[in-house]
Amino acid sequence: MLSDLRTLARVLTNDLAPTATTESTMLSTRPHARLVRYGSSAQLAAARAAGQVPVLLVPPLAVPARCYDLAPDAQPGNSVVEFLLSIGTIPYVIDLGDVTYRDRHLGFETYIDSIIPRAIGDVVDDFRSAPDAVDLMGWSLGGTLSLLTAGAHRELPIRSVITVGTPLDYKKIEPYPIVRKLLGPTGGRPFTYAIRALGGIPGPAVRLAYRATAWDRELLKPKYILQNLRDTDALIRMQVIDRFQSSLPGYPGRVSEQMFVNLILRDEISQGTLHFDDLTVDLASITTPVFMVGSHKDAIVSHAAAKHGVALFADSVYTEFHTVETSHLGLLTGEAAQNQTWPAIAAFRDKISSV
DSSP, X not given: OHHHHHHHHHHHTTOXXXXXXXXXXXXXXXXXXXXEEESOHHHHHHHHHTTOOOEEEEOOTTSOGGGGBSOTTTSTTSBHHHHHHHTTOOEEEEEOOOOOGGGTTXXXXXXXXXXXXXXXXXXXXXXXXXXXXXXXXXXXHXXXXXXXXXXHOTTSOEEEEEEESOOSOGGGSTTHHHHHHHHGGGTTHHHHHHHHHHTEEOHHHHHHHHHHTTHHHHHTHHHXXXXXXXXXXXXXXXXXXXXXXXXXXXXXXXXXXHIIIIIIISOHHHHTEEEEXXXXXXXXXXXXXXXXXXXXXXXXXXHXXXXXXXXXXXXXXXXXXXXXXXXXXXXXXXXXXXXXXXXHHHHHHHHHHOO
16 A cells, blocks of 8 residues: 555656666757767677668657657657667757747758758768768657658768658548538638747647647546556556657647648648748658558557558658557557667668668
């Protein structure tokens, strides 16, 4: 009984799950573009000697970069960074940082024309080993940013793009069809006017929306805690997820408008060509190998929306889609990711290495 009370106290004070992160080196501290390399010097030297291709992890907008390295010391399956290191690959991550009202001008162009291309160059320069290329990997909208960058800049040394739970057809995600029907005739002006006034979508609103996708989990959390007081692993996993959800930043204003108008109302991403003022991105012309993962249990990105990439990237030299039946976050981290997503990604990378 006393041990149960101690466990409960640690859960309530957010002190149960470890807070350690994987060993890393900061390579750049540029605003909205911090670049981190994971792994020890010995692991870096081994990867260089083996001719490994590094992976640049691109986080979604409004999500902290540590989504790729969630509590690696807590339990197996939390950190995709740890997995990549375990198979001899050096992962880098670009940290897009938090946003404030001052960042309301940031649009997709900023990320795909400047921030991510520069990070790719920095990774190649830092890794210093043939074949002087990187694999881009992005969860959710991180996959969108990765694909947009590959589509806008065919000259970049991108060997492949790996997407996990990335939406590629918003018509197939509820409630967007209804939103299009209601706000399409207005061009989305009621939404865009509000976003301009706010300077974006604030972090608290993002966190509330994310939790709302799993409202039953939030409602049943007290019962879950009491039922699992003697299952420390389950409570640690719960606390890791809670910490992640509590740290979601907001969306910049311009990106928020573009997501609503270009992706939802105009349905440009599913058609393959996106227009951001003077920048046109042709996704359908991507020829690099593309790997995709989706789930029927994903409450944020439908299976059909993720799988649309199979048809969209018809010009790619190789496309591969995997179904992993778990939640949106579960596609990236957790037991299902550890047992299915990660091995499939490793197999895909091995496959394109031999081509």
